[in-house]
Amino acid sequence: MLCGTGLLALAFRNPASSTMAAARRFQEKLNLIAANARAHGRHAPVTLTALGVNSWFAGPGAGKLPAGVSHLLLSSQPGWVLGSAQVDFNRLRRAHAAGNPIAELLFNGTHQIFVRARVLNASAPAATLRLESFSLDGRQIPNALLDWAIVEFVQPRNPQISRQFQVKLPQGVRRVLVGSNRATLYY
Numbered sequence: 001m002l003c004g005t006g007l008l009a010l011a012f013r014n015p016a017s018s019t020m021a022a023a024r025r026f027q028e029k030l031n032l033i034a035a036n037a038r039a040h041g042r043h044a045p046v047t048l049t050a051l052g053v054n055s056w057f058a059g060p061g062a063g064k065l066p067a068g069v070s071h072l073l074l075s076s077q078p079g080w081v082l083g084s085a086q087v088d089f090n091r092l093r094r095a096h097a098a099g100n101p102i103a104e105l106l107f108n109g110t111h112q113i114f115v116r117a118r119v120l121n122a123s124a125p126a127a128t129l130r131l132e133s134f135s136l137d138g139r140q141i142p143n144a145l146l147d148w149a150i151v152e153f154v155q156p157r158n159p160q161i162s163r164q165f166q167v168k169l170p171q172g173v174r175r176v177l178v179g180s181n182r183a184t185l186y187y
Contacts, residue, residue, distance in 0.1 A: 023059040026052030036187060037171035043187040050075045050181035068092030076178050081129065084114045092153065103152045106145075111137050122176040126166040 029046055036043045057065065057072045065072060068091035075082045089107040114135045121128040134141045141149075147163065154161045169176065170185065177184045 019055045020059065022049075022051045022055035023061075026056040027060060030056075033170050033173075033185065040172075043172065045184050045186050047182055047184045066092065067094075075181050076183060078179050079119050081117045081119060081178065082115070083117075084112065087111055087113050100152055103149070107149065107153070114138075119176075119178050120164070122178060124169050124174050126168045127176055128164065128166050131163040131165075 026048065029048055029052065033046055036046070054073050057074075062070075065085075068088040069085050070088075071084075071086040073084050088110045090109065093104065093107070114133075115131060116133045117129040117131050119127060120130055131146070134146050143163070150162060160166070172187050173185045175186050177186065
């Protein structure tokens with residue numbers, strides 16, 4: 001009887017509270033990663049999940065997204081990172097003052113984007129990723145146009161970003177193993 005009550009409680013639990021709990025756990029892991037960076041020596045691996053990161057960006061981490069970017073969802077498969085977001089290019093352009101009339105014609109309004117990046121290297125000091133595909137409202141964008149868009153929209157504020165880019169790993173992390181909807185940081 002007790003087991004049945006537990007299953008019923010799980011079936012009717014509040015999804016918002018489980019999302020908030022996942023966001024809290026993700027924040028605790030971010031705090032642990034920061035503490036590990038300050039403390040020398042070996043540390044236990046830390047695993048970040050897609051549920052945690054997505055819950056965090058939907059809640060307390062929403063303010064970390066650039067103006068014009070919302071509804072971020074990240075996932076992963078072994079060796080791959082995938083992401084989707086809603087992007088208001090008009091708002092993004094205002095925030096970054098690109099001022100290119102061709103960019104304004106091509107990237108205008110609010111659109112759903114999807115990106116797929118291959119993890120080429122995930123060892124310290126920085127992971128290397130290569131953007132393999134980018135789609136806008138379900139349509140694949142040719143690489144030449146993507147390269148141009150990166151120069152216009154991304155590089156003015158982040159000149160180190162191109163289709164192949166690096167992400168600095170936290171202090172003390174030797175490598176990251178990217179798996180199915182999880183990434184494990186090894187110290």
